[in-house]
Amino acid sequence: MPTLSDISPRSAAWVTPPMLVLGFVMLSAPLWLGAVGLYQYLGIEIAIWMIYALGFNLLFGYTGLHSFGHGAYLGVGGYAFGLFQHHVGSSLWGGLAAAILAAGLAGVLVGAAVSHRRGIYFALLTIAFGQVFWFSSIKLHWLTGGEDGLLNIPRPPLDLVFLEVPLGDNLSLYYFVVAVLALAILALWRMVNSPFGRILQAIRQNEMRAAFVGYEVWRFKLMAFVLSAMFAGLAGGLFAMAQESAYPDVMSLHQSGLIVMMVLVGGGLVSFWGPVLGVVLYFVARDVLGALTETWLLWYGLMFMAMVMFRPEGLAGVLHRLRRRPEPGATPRPAASEGA
Amino acid sequence: MALFEARNIHKRFGARVVLEDISLSFEEGQVSGIMGPNGAGKTTCFHVLTGRHAPDRGEILLQGRSIVSLPPQRVARLGVARSFQIMNLFDDSTVLENIVLALPAFRARRRKLFSAAFADPGLLDAARGILDQVGLGGREWEPSVSLSYGDRRALEIGVALAAQPRVLFLDEPTSGLGTEATQNLAQLIKRLRQRYTIVIIEHDMRFLFQLADRISVIHWGQVIAEGTPEQLRANKWVQRSALGELA
Numbered sequence: 299m300p301t302l303s304d305i306s307p308r309s310a311a312w313v314t315p316p317m318l319v320l321g322f323v324m325l326s327a328p329l330w331l332g333a334v335g336l337y338q339y340l341g342i343e344i345a346i347w348m349i350y351a352l353g354f355n356l357l358f359g360y361t362g363l364h365s366f367g368h369g370a371y372l373g374v375g376g377y378a379f380g381l382f383q384h385h386v387g388s389s390l391w392g393g394l395a396a397a398i399l400a401a402g403l404a405g406v407l408v409g410a411a412v413s414h415r416r417g418i419y420f421a422l423l424t425i426a427f428g429q430v431f432w433f434s435s436i437k438l439h440w441l442t443g444g445e446d447g448l449l450n451i452p453r454p455p456l457d458l459v460f461l462e463v464p465l466g467d468n469l470s471l472y473y474f475v476v477a478v479l480a481l482a483i484l485a486l487w488r489m490v491n492s493p494f495g496r497i498l499q500a501i502r503q504n505e506m507r508a509a510f511v512g513y514e515v516w517r518f519k520l521m522a523f524v525l526s527a528m529f530a531g532l533a534g535g536l537f538a539m540a541q542e543s544a545y546p547d548v549m550s551l552h553q554s555g556l557i558v559m560m561v562l563v564g565g566g567l568v569s570f571w572g573p574v575l576g577v578v579l580y581f582v583a584r585d586v587l588g589a590l591t592e593t594w595l596l597w598y599g600l601m602f603m604a605m606v607m608f609r610p611e612g613l614a615g616v617l618h619r620l621r622r623r624p625e626p627g628a629t630p631r632p633a634a635s636e637g638a
Numbered sequence: 639m640a641l642f643e644a645r646n647i648h649k650r651f652g653a654r655v656v657l658e659d660i661s662l663s664f665e666e667g668q669v670s671g672i673m674g675p676n677g678a679g680k681t682t683c684f685h686v687l688t689g690r691h692a693p694d695r696g697e698i699l700l701q702g703r704s705i706v707s708l709p710p711q712r713v714a715r716l717g718v719a720r721s722f723q724i725m726n727l728f729d730d731s732t733v734l735e736n737i738v739l740a741l742p743a744f745r746a747r748r749r750k751l752f753s754a755a756f757a758d759p760g761l762l763d764a765a766r767g768i769l770d771q772v773g774l775g776g777r778e779w780e781p782s783v784s785l786s787y788g789d790r791r792a793l794e795i796g797v798a799l800a801a802q803p804r805v806l807f808l809d810e811p812t813s814g815l816g817t818e819a820t821q822n823l824a825q826l827i828k829r830l831r832q833r834y835t836i837v838i839i840e841h842d843m844r845f846l847f848q849l850a851d852r853i854s855v856i857h858w859g860q861v862i863a864e865g866t867p868e869q870l871r872a873n874k875w876v877q878r879s880a881l882g883e884l885a
Contacts, residue, residue: 301730302730303730305729305731369801380650431842467710476746485752488751488752488753488754489751489752491754491755492750492751492752492753492754492755493744493747493748493749493750493751493755494748494749495751495755496735496739496755497739497748497755499728499730499731500728500731500739501730502727502728502730503731504726504727504728504729506726507722507726507727507797508712508739509709509710509711509714509724509725509740510688510710510711510714510719510720511719511740511745511797511801512711512714512715512745512801513739513745513748514711515711520747520754523769593707623854
């Protein structure tokens with residue numbers, strides 16, 4: 299079974315073949331989405347959740363910290379984006395910065411409390427904190443609009459100093475989100491292959507050993523937590539823009555569980571690209587199965603169970619297995635490089 | 639002054655007193671041994687000396703500087719490296735990466751989020767040098783999990799050496815090893831003794847007696863005898879106990 303920390307000769311590269319494939323698919327999607335019975339808004343949702351899932355996997359897959367309350371940071375990002383538009387001024391960059399910073403701040407607060415924990419205690423604490431955020435978003439009616447949600451969030455135009463692009467229609471918003479996704483992927487790819495990222499992976503493999511070779515383990519855990527919260531916040535800001543509103547629902551335990559499920563089904567434990575596959579599979583299943591039957595979640599759930607039982611390495615692991623030819627003896631690998 | 643010194647260490651877990659007034663000192667450039675029967679407190683003693691457990695009382699000095707009650711990562715950064723009785727490696731990583739992660743030069747780059755981890759050839763050369771020292775040269779791209787037991791033990795020692803320690807603690811290095819692997823390990827330690835200050839916990843007396851310059855015998859949480867292997871062979875305490883017969 300492959301692992302996230304396998305050494306691969308091409309991983310020191312800035313751009314890799316899977317990136318090009320994904321880029322091609324995402325950029326051409328508006329041309330064929332309609333033809334296969336899907337629609338443009340679904341593309342936006344998928345791209346946003348890819349950002350969320352990839353950022354989440356920095357914590358979940360790479361650092362091995364199993365957060366079950368990550369919806370909180372998606373939600374915080376969404377509210378921060380909306381509140382910025384309502385109370386500070388209509389600005390895309392301002393709103394996204396507010397979303398990232400607010401989620402990062404929430405990540406610091408929670409991360410400081412959980413980064414000395416591990417295993418089941420860590421997981422339970424993330425659930426508890428997630429519930430606190432969810433409950434607060436419902437009860438703080440004056441701030442969040444309670445269960446009605448924060449409504450009328452505008453889609454501010456993309457301001458590129460010399461050029462202003464309106465993002466009101468779904469196609470232009472789609473391409474903007476894909477551009478953000480591309481940046482997020484580049485940043486995360488550099489991160490997981492950086493000294494910092496390799497240390498996170500070392501901590502996942504053996505926390506005690508990491509401490510005994512001199513690393514302040516809890517600081518790295520905290521940092522991973524905050525970074526992944528910031529990516530969730532970014533996704534949340536974009537999601538509020540897409541929906542033109544923000545609701546408590548994304549912060550619920552149920553929704554936080556979904557992201558875990560997506561990452562696992564996709565193969566986030568064995569591949570950088572697992573979360574991407576998992577997100578696509580989930581949304582396509584939701585729309586295609588959902589059109590056929592109201593009980594689609596039952597079938598998705600059964601598929602999840604089958605996956606965990608028979609292919610715990612997820613979609614990415616299955617693809618890896620299919621692609622791999624039996625090699626005639628181990629070949630020595632070329633120069634320094636790391637994890638795919 | 640000894641390079642590493644522990645004075646009057648006490649440690650209890652609940653009502654059970656594990657270490658009772660233990661004092662040890664390890665001289666620079668020597669191989670020191672700690673021996674004693676199972677349950678004598680050897681491993682607890684090791685954990686206390688390397689920062690995993692804080693002692694209830696007592697002082698631990700590295701080059702005259704107190705390191706008592708510092709967390710393991712601080713103790714490690716001050717130059718105390720250790721291997722573990724139970725294999726303790728980064729199992730998803732290659733042999734080479736296990737070493738690289740422990741290099742101080744790599745640790746210095748820990749805050750770099752966007753540069754390639756192993757782009758610096760100097761790091762890889764340093765890691766290869768250590769693998770040569772422990773007899774794992776040329777095997778740097780193998781997954782550490784696929785190594786034989788003896789080779790994993792050698793890699794454990796390599797990881798400890800990568801930290802460029804002033805003192806190297808080895809916790810029961812022969813445990814689980816067959817005769818041949820044990821002999822290879824003895825050869826390795828003989829090679830390393832010229833360059834490092836080494837402390838070995840061991841219950842394999844033959845192994846310890848052929849390597850150590852000085853040995854401390856721990857029993858019931860106390861140091862019951864100390865000296866060179868020759869002195870210990872003549873020691874009544876040691877002779878009377880089963881320990882002496884083995885040596």
